[in-house]
Amino acid sequence: MVEKASKKRYKPPQTTEDQRRRKTPIYRRVTLSRVLKISALMIFILLALCLISLSVGAVRIHPGHFLDYLFNAVSGRFSSSEEELILFSVRLPRIIFAGIVGAALALGGVVFQALLRNPLADPYILGISGGAALGAIIGIVAGAGAFYLGVPLLAFIGALATVFLVFAVAGGARKTLQDNSLLLSGVVVNAFFSAAILFFLSIVNSMELHSITFWLMGDLSRASAGEISVAAFCLMIGFVLLYAQARHLNLMVQGEDTAEHLGVDVGRTRCILLIVTSLIIAVAVSMAGIIGFVGIMVPHFMRLIFGSDHRLLLPVSALFGASFLIAADTIARIILAPAELPVGVITALCGAPYFIFLLKRKAY
Amino acid sequence: MSLISARNIQFCYDARPVMNDVSFTVEESQIVAVIGPNGSGKTTLLKMINGTLLPDAGQMLIDDMETGRWARRDIAKKVAIVPQETADVFPFYAEEIVLMGRFPHLGRYRFEDQKDYRIVREAMEKTDTIAFASRRFHELSAGERQRVLIARALAQEPKILLLDESTVFLDLKHQSQFLTLLRQLNETQKLTVMFVTHDINLAAQNANRIILLDSGKIYAIGNPADVITATNIEEVYDVKAGIDSNPYDGSPRVTLLNH
Numbered sequence: 225m226v227e228k229a230s231k232k233r234y235k236p237p238q239t240t241e242d243q244r245r246r247k248t249p250i251y252r253r254v255t256l257s258r259v260l261k262i263s264a265l266m267i268f269i270l271l272a273l274c275l276i277s278l279s280v281g282a283v284r285i286h287p288g289h290f291l292d293y294l295f296n297a298v299s300g301r302f303s304s305s306e307e308e309l310i311l312f313s314v315r316l317p318r319i320i321f322a323g324i325v326g327a328a329l330a331l332g333g334v335v336f337q338a339l340l341r342n343p344l345a346d347p348y349i350l351g352i353s354g355g356a357a358l359g360a361i362i363g364i365v366a367g368a369g370a371f372y373l374g375v376p377l378l379a380f381i382g383a384l385a386t387v388f389l390v391f392a393v394a395g396g397a398r399k400t401l402q403d404n405s406l407l408l409s410g411v412v413v414n415a416f417f418s419a420a421i422l423f424f425l426s427i428v429n430s431m432e433l434h435s436i437t438f439w440l441m442g443d444l445s446r447a448s449a450g451e452i453s454v455a456a457f458c459l460m461i462g463f464v465l466l467y468a469q470a471r472h473l474n475l476m477v478q479g480e481d482t483a484e485h486l487g488v489d490v491g492r493t494r495c496i497l498l499i500v501t502s503l504i505i506a507v508a509v510s511m512a513g514i515i516g517f518v519g520i521m522v523p524h525f526m527r528l529i530f531g532s533d534h535r536l537l538l539p540v541s542a543l544f545g546a547s548f549l550i551a552a553d554t555i556a557r558i559i560l561a562p563a564e565l566p567v568g569v570i571t572a573l574c575g576a577p578y579f580i581f582l583l584k585r586k587a588y
Numbered sequence: 589m590s591l592i593s594a595r596n597i598q599f600c601y602d603a604r605p606v607m608n609d610v611s612f613t614v615e616e617s618q619i620v621a622v623i624g625p626n627g628s629g630k631t632t633l634l635k636m637i638n639g640t641l642l643p644d645a646g647q648m649l650i651d652d653m654e655t656g657r658w659a660r661r662d663i664a665k666k667v668a669i670v671p672q673e674t675a676d677v678f679p680f681y682a683e684e685i686v687l688m689g690r691f692p693h694l695g696r697y698r699f700e701d702q703k704d705y706r707i708v709r710e711a712m713e714k715t716d717t718i719a720f721a722s723r724r725f726h727e728l729s730a731g732e733r734q735r736v737l738i739a740r741a742l743a744q745e746p747k748i749l750l751l752d753e754s755t756v757f758l759d760l761k762h763q764s765q766f767l768t769l770l771r772q773l774n775e776t777q778k779l780t781v782m783f784v785t786h787d788i789n790l791a792a793q794n795a796n797r798i799i800l801l802d803s804g805k806i807y808a809i810g811n812p813a814d815v816i817t818a819t820n821i822e823e824v825y826d827v828k829a830g831i832d833s834n835p836y837d838g839s840p841r842v843t844l845l846n847h
Contacts, residue, residue, distance in 0.1 A: 250722075251681040251683065251684075251721075251723075254684075254699070255699055255700075341675055341678075342677065467697070468696050468697065471691060471694065477677060478676075478680075479675040481640065481671065482674045482675070484640045484660065485638060485668070485669045486689065487663070487664030487665070487691050488691070489659075489660045527678065531679065531680075532678040532680050532684075533680075533684060
C-alpha cells in the first residue's frame with residue numbers, strides 16, 4: 225500500500241516486556257497487506273498438501289511426473305496410463321472437493337460462533353448439517369437422484385428449513401438471540417432429525433442403506449465433476465458475500481446491542497449471514513455427507529493464532545479448513561489402503577483430543 | 589429546529605409501559621443529565637435517541653428526521669452511546685475495540701487507513717487508554733474497560749454522545765479527567781452530551797439541563813436549580829433529602845437525611 229511519506233505514521237502499540245514474559249499473544253494490527261501475506265502463506269501450505277496428497281495412496285505417483293502429466297492433459301495428448309487416470313479422474317477431483325467442503329464447514333463454524341457469540345456453536349451442533357442430511361436422505365429414498373442436483377437441492381431446503389425451525393423454537397429471529405436457547409433448540413432439533421434419519425435407515429433396502437451410512441460419516445469420493453463445479457461456485461460467491469460482512473461480524477460478537485449502536489443493521493446482517501452460510505453448508509453436506517468437528521475446531525485454532533478479527537479469520541479459516549480436510553481425507557485414504565475409512569472418523573479422532581487440549585489450557 | 593426532539597413518546601416492553609407521553613427537546617451543545625430511580629426508563633430513553641428502540645407511539649426526531657427513517661450507519665455517525673458493559677466472549681485487543689468506532693465511516697471491503705488510526709489514537713489519548721492499547725480487552729479492569737468504550741464512542745466522531753452510567757467504575761482521577769474532557773468537547777466541538785446517572789450531585793454540577801424521570805414520565809425538566817429541589821427528590825425517590833448550594837460552583841447539592 226502506498227502512503228503519503230510526509231504524513232506522520234502512527235505506529236501500532238508496542239507489546240510490553242511484561243506481556244512478552246507472560247507469553248500472552250502479541251497484538252498485531254489487521255491490515256490488508258497482513259491479510260494478503262498470511263493468506264498467501266496458507267495457500268502455499270494448501271498447495272503443498274495437495275501435492276503430497278496427489279502422490280500418496282494405494283498407487284504411489286512420483287511428484288516429478290505431475291508436470292509431464294499436466295502438460296499432456298493440457299495439450300490434449302492423453303496417454304491414458306494408469307497413473308494419469310488415477311491422478312486426474314480420482315485423486316485431483318477428490319482433493320479439490322475435500323478442499324471445498326473443508327473451507328465451507330470452517331466458514332460455517334466462524335459465522336455461527338460469531339452470530340451466537342458462543343465458541344461451541346457450529347453447523348453440526350445447531351442441527352443444520354442434520355437438516356441437510358435429512359433432506360438429502362429423503363431425496364435418495366424418494367428417487368430425487370434421478371434429477372440433476374435433485375439431492376443437493378433437497379439438502380439445501382432441509383438446511384434452510386432447519387435454520388428457521390431452530391430460530392422459531394428459540395423464540396423468533398426478530399428478537400435478540402439468546403445464545404443458549406438457540407443452542408438448546410439446535411440440540412432438540414438435532415435429536416429429532418437423528419430419529420427421523422434412523423427411521424429412514426430402517427425402512428430402506430440394504431443397497432441404499434450402505435450408501436447412506438457411508439454418506440452419514442462423510443464421503444468425499446463420489447462427487448461428480450458437475451457437482452464439484454457447483455460447490456466451488458457456491459463457495460466463491462458465499463465467501464465474497466461473507467467477507468463483505470467481516471467487519472459486521474466483529475461488531476456482532478460484541479453483542480447485538482453494541483453492533484446496532486455502532487451502525488450495523490443487525491436484522492439484515494443476521495439474515496444475510498444465515499442464508500449465505502446455510503447455502504454453503506447445505507451444498508457441502510449434501511454432497512459430502514456429515515463431517516463433524518471441522519466447523520468447530522478450525523475457527524478455534526485460527527482464532528488462537530491470528531486473533532478474532534473476521535477480516536483475517538474468515539480467509540485463514542477457509543484455507544486452513546481446506547488444508548485440514550484434505551489432510552484428513554488423505555489419511556483416511558492411505559491408512560488402511562486399499563480399503564478406505566470415512567473421513568468423518570479421522571476428523572472426529574483429531575477433534576476430540578484437540579478439545580481436551582483446549583479445556584486443559586482453558587483457551588476456548 | 590432542535591437537534592433532538594421527542595414528541596409524546598410511548599413505549600412498552602412486552603405490554604409493560606416504560607415510556608408514557610414523554611416530550612422534550614435538546615438543542616445543540618447542551619449537556620443534559622437524565623436522572624431517576626431504577627426502572628424509570630433512563631436507559632430506554634437513550635436507546636430511543638440512537639434509534640435502537642423505536643417508539644410505539646409518538647415521534648423521536650434527530651435533526652427533524654424520525655429515528656426509524658435513519659440508516660443505522662448514518663445515525664451511528666451522528667449519535668454514539670457508551671454502554672454499561674459489552675459481551676467479551678472472543679478475545680479482542682483494546683485498540684481493536686476502539687477501531688470498531690470507525691465502523692460507520694468505512695466502506696464495505698475497506699480497511700482502516702492512517703486517518704482512522706490517527707482518530708483512534710487521539711481518542712485513546714484523551715481517555716488515557718494508550719498504555720493498554722495492545723492488551724486484551726477482557727483482561728482489563730472494569731474502569732479501564734469503560735474508558736476503552738468511551739474511546740470507541742469518541743472514535744465515532746459523533747455530534748451527540750450518550751452515556752449510560754459511564755462514570756461508575758472510574759476512579760476519582762479518571763472521573764475528573766473524563767468530565768473535563770466532556771466539557772472541552774462540548775465547548776470546542778459543540779458536542780451534545782446526554783448522560784444517565786444515579787449521582788445527582790454529579791448531574792447538578794456538570795449538566796446545564798436535567799431530566800428527572802419517574803416511572804416512564806418526565807417528572808421535571810429544566811436547569812439543575814429548578815429540578816433538584818427537596819420536594820422533587822422526596823416525591824420521586826421516596827427519601828428525605830436536604831438541598832443546599834455547593835459552595836464551590838453554586839450548583840444544588842443533595843444530602844441524604846437518615847432518620
